[in-house]
Amino acid sequence: MQVPGLQFGSGVALATPQPTSGNPAPNPTPTGMGVLQNVKLTLGADIKSLYGISQWAVDTAIGKRTIKGSFEFAQISNLLISQLFTGDATAAGSTLTTEFPGEQQDVPASTPFLITATNHTTFSTDYGVAYLNTGVALTRVAVGVAWVTLTAYALGAITIDAAGHIQKVTTAGTSGATLPTFSDIGGTVTDGTVVWTDEGLPAQGTYALGAGGKYSFAAADASAPMLINYSWTSATQGSTLTAESHPMGYGPIVGLNLVFPYEGGGIGFYLPNVRLGKIDVASKLEDYAMYSVDYEGFAGPNGVPFYSYQAF
DSSP states (O other): OOOTTOOOSOOEEEEEEEEEEEOOOSSOOOEEOEEEEEEEEEEEEEEEEEOOSSSSOSEEEEEEEEEEEEEEEEEOOHHHHIIIIIOOOEEEEEEEEOOTTOEEEEOOSSSSOEEEOTTGGGEEEEEEEEETTTOOBOEEOOOOOHHHHHHHHOSSOEEEOTTSOEEEEOOTTSOOEEOOOTTOOOOEEEETTEEEEOOOOOOTTEEEEETTTEEEEOGGGTTOEEEEEEEEEEEEEEEEEOOOOOOTTOOEEEEEEEEEEETTEEEEEEEEEEEEEEEEEEEETTEEEEEEEEEEEOOTTTTOOOEEEEOO
16 A cells, blocks of 8 residues: 655656736647656745844744746757747747768769758758868868859850859850859959859868858869768758747746656646746766756736645
8 A cells, every 4th residue: 555645756747838927929838848857846935033132033934935946857849948938939840950970972083073962952051071081170261153153143044064064154245155164263254244253173171162052172182071061941840949039027927737646646736827947958978968947936816826736
């Protein structure tokens, strides 16, 4: 038989955004703290003591009461942050990043010495390139990429070869200008309103980034295996929460249900008015990342700071 009053394990923490108070996120949605590790609840009070000429207090009285606590869990989500912390909306789609140490691709053996990122169609941000064999990082330099400039400003037809080079641009009133190959160095071609400057390939140990996730390298780096780190967007995978800067005092109010079941018995606390404070993120080399949250409760409009339910 269970000994009354015992509790074992982490318990359960469930939160419900209050739609009629505070600043709830759109579509208030209850959520639980996934893979909960521990819960702390402190029902505190200031004790005021009255002294006379003797050493011992004549009387004591309760002053301000507080409800404070924390919990640690392992399963985070944008829904949880939105509903319980910021009150900001989430949207479908997310920004993804290559897995470190990066996406492996080899520089082509011949011109153009160009690597196109696998996820180039929605390429977002470059996070650097390194040699696979040594781990030495390359330096990014600003080298003109001819076809990007011409595609943006050409008034007429553009002739592009199979390798993606622009070979000829036809603008109004001209028969077109034949351009040097990508590996040629120097020279400026002006054709109507189109200006193209061939700044040449990057030097060895450097790379240039063109539009659409195109990385160009030196001829001396031909066939070299590279590690590329970058991010790209997905319109369908995951979600994005964009935090806003709200006025002071803004934040969701949630009802927090802390349940501690054990062998058919147990106890639970329901705090109808709680605000959650900071989120600490702690990762480890050989362990799961843990998230710890502080919270504080108050009486709220109905004057009830908490309910306690006992199942024995």
